[in-house]
Amino acid sequence: MRVLLVEDTQPLMRAYRQGLxxxxxxxxxxxxxxxxxVKARTxxxxxxxxxxxxxxxxxxTLLKKWRTDGIKTHVLMLTARGTTTDKVAGLDxxxxxxxxxxxxxxxxxxxVRALVRRGHQQKDPVLRCYDxxxxxxxxxxRRAGQQIHLTPREYALLEFLAFHRGKVVTRSMxxxxxxxxxxxxxxxxxxxxxxxxxxxIDKGFDPPLILTRWGEGYMLRGDDDxxxxxxxxxx
Amino acid sequence: xxxxxRSLLSYFLVLLAVALGLIAAFVDRYAVGAVEAREESESxxxxxxxxxxxxxxxxxxxxxxxxxxxxLAGELNRSFFKTWGRxxxxxPPRGGGKGPADxxxxxxxxxxxxxxxxxxxxxxxxxxxxxxxxxxxLMLQPPAAGNWxxxxxxxxxxxxxxxxxxxxxxxxxxxxxxxxxEMLHRMFEEGGDHTxxxxxxxxxxxxxRPWQSIGTxxxxxxxxxxxxxxxxxxxxxxxxxxxxxxxxxGQGTFRRALVWTSVTPQGSRPLAVPVWHENQSYSxxxxxxxTQYFYSPIGxxxxxxxxxxxxxxFVHAARPQSELDSRLTHAAAERDEEIQRVHSESxxxxxxxxxxxxxxxxxxxxxxxxxxWLIVARGLAPVRTLSDAVSRxxxxxxxxxxxxxDLSVELAPIHARITQxxxxxxxxxxxxxxxxxxxxxxxxxxxxxLLATIDVxxxxxxxxxxxxxxxxxxxGIAKQLGQLVERIMTLASLDAGTARGAxxxxxxxxxxxxxxxVIRPLAEAHGMTFTLxxxxxAELDSDADRLREVLMNLLHNAVEYNRPNGRVExxxxxxxxxxxxxxxxxxxxMSDAVRAKIFDRFFRADxxxxxxxxxxxxxxxxxKEYVQRLGGTIEVESTPGEGSLFRxxxxxxxAQTESPFPPADAA
Numbered sequence: 001m002r003v004l005l006v007e008d009t010q011p012l013m014r015a016y017r018q019g020l021x022x023x024x025x026x027x028x029x030x031x032x033x034x035x036x037x038v039k040a041r042t043x044x045x046x047x048x049x050x051x052x053x054x055x056x057x058x059x060x061t062l063l064k065k066w067r068t069d070g071i072k073t074h075v076l077m078l079t080a081r082g083t084t085t086d087k088v089a090g091l092d093x094x095x096x097x098x099x100x101x102x103x104x105x106x107x108x109x110x111x112v113r114a115l116v117r118r119g120h121q122q123k124d125p126v127l128r129c130y131d132x133x134x135x136x137x138x139x140x141x142r143r144a145g146q147q148i149h150l151t152p153r154e155y156a157l158l159e160f161l162a163f164h165r166g167k168v169v170t171r172s173m174x175x176x177x178x179x180x181x182x183x184x185x186x187x188x189x190x191x192x193x194x195x196x197x198x199x200x201i202d203k204g205f206d207p208p209l210i211l212t213r214w215g216e217g218y219m220l221r222g223d224d225d226x227x228x229x230x231x232x233x234x235x
Numbered sequence: 236x237x238x239x240x241r242s243l244l245s246y247f248l249v250l251l252a253v254a255l256g257l258i259a260a261f262v263d264r265y266a267v268g269a270v271e272a273r274e275e276s277e278s279x280x281x282x283x284x285x286x287x288x289x290x291x292x293x294x295x296x297x298x299x300x301x302x303x304x305x306x307l308a309g310e311l312n313r314s315f316f317k318t319w320g321r322x323x324x325x326x327p328p329r330g331g332g333k334g335p336a337d338x339x340x341x342x343x344x345x346x347x348x349x350x351x352x353x354x355x356x357x358x359x360x361x362x363x364x365x366x367x368x369x370x371x372x373l374m375l376q377p378p379a380a381g382n383w384x385x386x387x388x389x390x391x392x393x394x395x396x397x398x399x400x401x402x403x404x405x406x407x408x409x410x411x412x413x414x415x416x417e418m419l420h421r422m423f424e425e426g427g428d429h430t431x432x433x434x435x436x437x438x439x440x441x442x443x444r445p446w447q448s449i450g451t452x453x454x455x456x457x458x459x460x461x462x463x464x465x466x467x468x469x470x471x472x473x474x475x476x477x478x479x480x481x482x483x484x485g486q487g488t489f490r491r492a493l494v495w496t497s498v499t500p501q502g503s504r505p506l507a508v509p510v511w512h513e514n515q516s517y518s519x520x521x522x523x524x525x526t527q528y529f530y531s532p533i534g535x536x537x538x539x540x541x542x543x544x545x546x547x548x549f550v551h552a553a554r555p556q557s558e559l560d561s562r563l564t565h566a567a568a569e570r571d572e573e574i575q576r577v578h579s580e581s582x583x584x585x586x587x588x589x590x591x592x593x594x595x596x597x598x599x600x601x602x603x604x605x606x607x608w609l610i611v612a613r614g615l616a617p618v619r620t621l622s623d624a625v626s627r628x629x630x631x632x633x634x635x636x637x638x639x640x641d642l643s644v645e646l647a648p649i650h651a652r653i654t655q656x657x658x659x660x661x662x663x664x665x666x667x668x669x670x671x672x673x674x675x676x677x678x679x680x681x682x683x684x685l686l687a688t689i690d691v692x693x694x695x696x697x698x699x700x701x702x703x704x705x706x707x708x709x710x711g712i713a714k715q716l717g718q719l720v721e722r723i724m725t726l727a728s729l730d731a732g733t734a735r736g737a738x739x740x741x742x743x744x745x746x747x748x749x750x751x752x753v754i755r756p757l758a759e760a761h762g763m764t765f766t767l768x769x770x771x772x773a774e775l776d777s778d779a780d781r782l783r784e785v786l787m788n789l790l791h792n793a794v795e796y797n798r799p800n801g802r803v804e805x806x807x808x809x810x811x812x813x814x815x816x817x818x819x820x821x822x823x824x825m826s827d828a829v830r831a832k833i834f835d836r837f838f839r840a841d842x843x844x845x846x847x848x849x850x851x852x853x854x855x856x857x858x859k860e861y862v863q864r865l866g867g868t869i870e871v872e873s874t875p876g877e878g879s880l881f882r883x884x885x886x887x888x889x890a891q892t893e894s895p896f897p898p899a900d901a902a
Contacts, residue, residue: 080676083672101679102679
């Protein structure tokens with residue numbers, strides 16, 4: 001999941017970025033309002049973490065502009081201003097959540113995850129697909145009651161597919177949501193990770209859950225997909 | 236705490252009570268005066284009516300007395316005449332008779348009624364005459380010192396009426412028996428119920444002697460004589476003294492009428508007892524005219540025959556004063572009663588008036604207590620409105636929820652003052668709130684950074700290098716935090732006025748030099764050029780540490796807000812008794828709106844700078860406070876995009892030392 005972190009305090013920004021990245025988020029960073037505006041308009045972020053006291057354009061103005069222009073990205077206000085008035089103002093302008101610095105990192109991550117789920121109309125923190133359970137809170141995956149260990153990136157990919165279960169996800173979509181601005185876009189990096197994931201999830205299990213749509217992308221098997229995959233389609 | 240309403244009302248009522256009291260006193264006084272005047276005039280009228288009655292009664296009383304006395308005197312005269320009528324005065328001597336000593340008073344009585352008595356040789360027939368004859372014989376003796384009756388003897392010679400209807404006089408030289416008129420008998424009876432008194436005085440005058448009382452007759456009841464003052468009576472035929480009051484020793488006060496009569500035969504002449512005298516003249520006593528009568532000598536002697544003495548009888552008719560008084564008692568009682576009635580009526584009227592006055596006063600007082608209470612309440616309504624409004628002031632808006640037009644003119648200044656105070660309070664609260672929010676924000680950000688850095692670092696095992704980086708980050712944040720707290724404390728101590736520095740002589744150029752030493756490397760590290768120019772000797776009395784802090788702050792700002800490859804200049808010069816420091820940069824500059832707020836606390840022209848430096852918008856606020864406390868001024872010139880100039884000036888030291896100062900110039 002890709003997150004835009006807008007924070008002008010350098011040490012804080014570094015810390016949050018590191019934490020988010022270690023949680024498996026792809027993190028883009030903006031240190032002032034203008035930069036944040038440009039990034040939010042050009043990239044489809046799952047969540048924007050927005051400070052209020054920002055150089056050039058402050059957070060509230062920025063958010064107002066976004067909402068006016070129809071940008072529906074989930075925004076989590078994260079600011080040192082903690083009064084009720086400030087919170088109400090922020091939420092009323094169109095923020096989806098509001099947190100006051102200093103914030104517990106776990107809470108921050110949980111809220112970000114909740115916002116991600118909300119973005120996919122998913123209330124249950126556990127995503128289910130046939131005999132596979134993806135616990136988005138604990139970031140664990142089980143198939144047929146068996147724990148499967150995934151790297152953060154593999155997990156992020158699986159989670160992304162799960163959120164779009166039964167729908168085709170293009171490679172660029174995957175790239176957009178799983179990699180930050182600093183990652184180098186090599187042609188087959190997505191395919192490589194799909195292969196890793198298949199090895200861990202589908203190998204030894206039936207039916208295979210990750211489907212390949214030639215020329216389009218990948219998808220996680222939905223409930224109405226044919227139970228038996230067509231032979232030879234395995235990529 | 237006193238209630239305005241109550242005190243106003245009490246003042247009002249005190250005033251009212253005084254006014255009412257005064258009015259009541261005046262009204263009362265005039266009413267009393269009028270009533271008393273009426274009472275007095277009424278009393279006077281009654282008294283006058285009584286006096287008239289009294290005078291009438293007395294006049295009547297007196298008239299009765301006079302009447303009684305007169306009738307008694309007439310009777311007495313008749314009796315005397317009866318008794319002595321035979322003693323016809325002798326005819327005056329005829330022919331060769333010697334003229335009287337006083338020729339003027341020598342009228343010849345021509346009208347002789349009775350023949351001359353055959354005096355002295357003839358004896359009278361009746362006892363009266365006999366008696367008189369004897370008396371006359373006695374009288375005929377020439378008066379001499381020896382046989383003159385002294386007063387005491389005269390008193391002893393007083394006779395009582397010896398039988399009803401008669402009184403008799405007896406004296407050494409005369410005696411008379413007078414029949415008392417029937418109507419008067421009872422006056423002389425003992426134990427009678429009459430109240431009147433009668434007394435007869437027989438008074439005689441001898442030739443050459445004053446009138447002398449020779450006998451009195453008084454009733455038995457009368458213990459002492461009624462007095463007779465001969466000096467007051469006139470010599471006349473039938474005269475009277477107007478009734479008067481007399482006091483009798485041991486007998487009380489009487490009202491007496493005094494009538495006298497000269498005993499005259501035939502009413503023509505007074506009775507005179509002829510006595511043989513030779514050229515002897517009468518001398519009248521004081522106040523008495525003695526009429527001289529001359530008669531021809533009787534007998535062979537040719538000597539003048541003159542009356543020896545003349546008798547006059549005084550009749551006193553007296554009644555006790557108490558009788559008159561008793562007649563008037565009823566009238567007096569009526570008068571007193573009348574006066575008493577008038578008096579009590581007046582009292583009653585006054586009482587009624589006073590009661591009415593008191594009732595009116597009490598009524599109006601009561602009405603005004605109630606009315607005053609309401610009126611004062613009404614008058615104080617604006618105060619109440621204001622007080623209600625003040626009590627409804629909330630700390631949310633600090634607005635006085637009442638318009639000044641709803642209050643009275645007197646309260647307008649209070650309203651204005653309260654509004655002003657509330658405005659100030661609102662401003663102060665807003666600033667306070669803002670300051671707290673600012674401070675908490677400023678503190679929260681580094682603390683959040685610190686916590687986040689540490690939390691992230693602790694989430695999983697790290698390499699020593701990673702820990703080292705984390706710790707360095709933390710140190711930087713903590714340092715920033717410390718500086719921030721330091722600045723806030725500085726401002727707080729400046730606000731509290733506790734920060735005091737030591738003032739000493741400061742060489743401006745030298746001070747600038749010490750700043751340059753620190754700033755130059757910093758500026759060069761940012762790729763800027765730093766210039767220091769000091770012109771002329773400039774010294775000032777100031778706190779060197781603070782002054783340095785001011786300059787350092789300005790220089791730090793100049794470096795921080797500068798553009799790459801910009802310039803920072805510090806200039807020191809004396810200027811008209813002042814020392815001027817100028818810090819110029821070629822940075823981003825600022826707009827007028829920003830410049831107006833630049834010295835406000837927590838104001839930052841660009842919020843982004845928090846991320847890079849230690850400045851939380853307090854630096855210039857502290858600079859301004861310091862400059863003001865050091866007695867200087869600070870001003871800013873700026874053009875957006877070109878740079879800013881901060882000019883700080885302080886009064887120069889009193890005595891400038893003429894030490895040439897080599898301008899420390901460095902690029």
